[in-house]
Amino acid sequence: MDSVIVVGASLAGWRATEALRAEGFQGKISLVGEELHLPYDRPPLSKQVLAGTWPPEKAVLADKKRSSELRIHEVLGRRATGLNVAGRAVALDDGSTLTADGIVLATGAAPRRLPGTESLGPTDGLHVLRTIDDSLSLRAALTSRERPRVVVVGAGFIGSEVASTCAGLGCEVTVLEVMDVPLSNVLGPVVGAHCASLHGTNGVSLRTGVGLERIERGEAGSGSGRLSAHLRDGEVFDADVVVVGIGVSPSTSWLESSGLTIDNGVVCDDRLFVADGIVAAGDMARWLWRHDGSEELVRIEHWEVAANAGAAAARSLLTGRADAPSFTPIPYFWSDQYGIRIQVLGNPGGDDEMVITEGSFEEGKFVAVFGRGGRLRAVMAIGKPRQLMGFRPLLQNGASFDDALAHGLS
Numbered sequence: 001m002d003s004v005i006v007v008g009a010s011l012a013g014w015r016a017t018e019a020l021r022a023e024g025f026q027g028k029i030s031l032v033g034e035e036l037h038l039p040y041d042r043p044p045l046s047k048q049v050l051a052g053t054w055p056p057e058k059a060v061l062a063d064k065k066r067s068s069e070l071r072i073h074e075v076l077g078r079r080a081t082g083l084n085v086a087g088r089a090v091a092l093d094d095g096s097t098l099t100a101d102g103i104v105l106a107t108g109a110a111p112r113r114l115p116g117t118e119s120l121g122p123t124d125g126l127h128v129l130r131t132i133d134d135s136l137s138l139r140a141a142l143t144s145r146e147r148p149r150v151v152v153v154g155a156g157f158i159g160s161e162v163a164s165t166c167a168g169l170g171c172e173v174t175v176l177e178v179m180d181v182p183l184s185n186v187l188g189p190v191v192g193a194h195c196a197s198l199h200g201t202n203g204v205s206l207r208t209g210v211g212l213e214r215i216e217r218g219e220a221g222s223g224s225g226r227l228s229a230h231l232r233d234g235e236v237f238d239a240d241v242v243v244v245g246i247g248v249s250p251s252t253s254w255l256e257s258s259g260l261t262i263d264n265g266v267v268c269d270d271r272l273f274v275a276d277g278i279v280a281a282g283d284m285a286r287w288l289w290r291h292d293g294s295e296e297l298v299r300i301e302h303w304e305v306a307a308n309a310g311a312a313a314a315r316s317l318l319t320g321r322a323d324a325p326s327f328t329p330i331p332y333f334w335s336d337q338y339g340i341r342i343q344v345l346g347n348p349g350g351d352d353e354m355v356i357t358e359g360s361f362e363e364g365k366f367v368a369v370f371g372r373g374g375r376l377r378a379v380m381a382i383g384k385p386r387q388l389m390g391f392r393p394l395l396q397n398g399a400s401f402d403d404a405l406a407h408g409l410s
């Protein structure tokens with residue numbers, strides 16, 4: 001293999017380029033990215049960068065020096081518009097085409113928009129949060145006036161982190177969530193309700209089970225906010241800033257005519273191949289995850305999975321489809337809210353069985369163990385990182401739920 005194109009200049013793509021060089025690949029690496037920036041990290045965008053405790057430069061993953069050390073051919077500010085699988089060719093939005101022996105697909109995911117808000121953007125007070133530019137523009141809006149009223153739509157992890165950071169900046173924050181119990185689809189109703197209670201105890205108003213009908217510009221001179229969020233039951237929330245955090249969609253539209261299987265992400269085998277000579281990684285990839293004697297197609301939007309998948313995909317490309325090993329991580333995720341860190345190992349589901357094996361909600365520190373079909377599925381902890389990591393070997397070895405509970409309770 002003499003040349004590789006990496007499409008998507010962010011975490012998974014960057015880790016792929018690093019792994020290619022670490023494995024001794026001497027050929028040409030072209031890194032194509034829609035953003036003008038070299039790769040940077042996204043987790044600080046809802047935390048330290050938004051709060052202003054980190055300068056944006058601290059989130060950088062790869063600077064010019066590192067990029068030149070790795071002899072990366074940067075193709076930034078360019079969007080890939082199509083892929084020819086047989087010809088291993090990537091079409092770009094300037095009409096040019098790049099070809100190579102191998103391709104890494106790593107175009108990540110993009111925020112879902114609220115229907116009906118297409119004409120509204122940051123200058124109107126409506127924000128999403130995915131890029132460093134999003135984070136800086138949101139921060140500017142939050143700090144441009146005294147105690148702005150902020151409405152956060154969505155009490156998932158990103159929405160909750162934004163609410164937490166906004167509260168820390170002294171904003172008046174309301175979170176609107178369509179589910180009765182936020183995060184219950186991931187952590188179940190009991191742990192979900194505990195996480196949701198963090199908003200109230202930190203001065204943030206959380207409204208659950210509410211349907212948002214529309215967002216409108218406030219009327220000039222009416223004394224209302226710049227925007228108003230109208231609920232289906234007629235209630236209206238005026239806001240200076242509205243942040244929409246209702247999840248992301250995999251960025252795969254540019255692959256639609258490629259012939260690859262697109263189904264909630266680009267579908268990969270267990271080694272991250274989508275076709276011979278083409279691999280995928282990160283938030284856009286739905287791969288066959290073999291674990292615990294079973295297999296399932298999963299797409300996991302976590303920093304650690306994206307980082308490891310980028311490196312694994314590059315190694316798979318160099319090794320070849322026949323001999324590459326399966327990518328079988330134990331997913332890990334964290335979220336920082338209101339000064340606490342929520343950590344999750346494994347892949348929990350909302351209807352898993354759940355037992356608290358250590359600590360309690362009252363203490364604010366606990367370990368929750370999740371099982372399904374008699375097997376250990378996941379472990380979640382607040383304030384108990386060492387105990388959480390103690391479950392890693394059990395997840396790796398496909399422990400039974402009973403064995404996991406015995407471990408946790410011992």
Ligand SMILES: Cc1cc2nc3c(=O)[nH]c(=O)nc-3n(C[C@H](O)[C@H](O)[C@H](O)COP(=O)(O)OP(=O)(O)OC[C@H]3O[C@@H](n4cnc5c(N)ncnc54)[C@H](O)[C@@H]3O)c2cc1C
Pocket residue numbers: 007008009010011012013032033034035041042043044045046078079080081106107108109110129130131158251254281282283284300301302303304306332333334335336
């Ligand atoms: C605000 C925020 C906070 C987060 N916090 C946490 C956290 O606390 N813990 C955690 O585990 N995870 C967190 N995550 C998730 C984590 O950052 C993602 O899982 C990770 O960024 C995924 O990396 P990726 O490289 O797959 O995709 P992305 O980071 O989405 O990067 C994809 C890149 O591809 C580019 N691109 C897209 N389409 C094209 C195209 N057609 N042509 C060229 N380029 C294209 C995009 O512009 C982007 O730069 C957070 C994410 C966000 C947004």
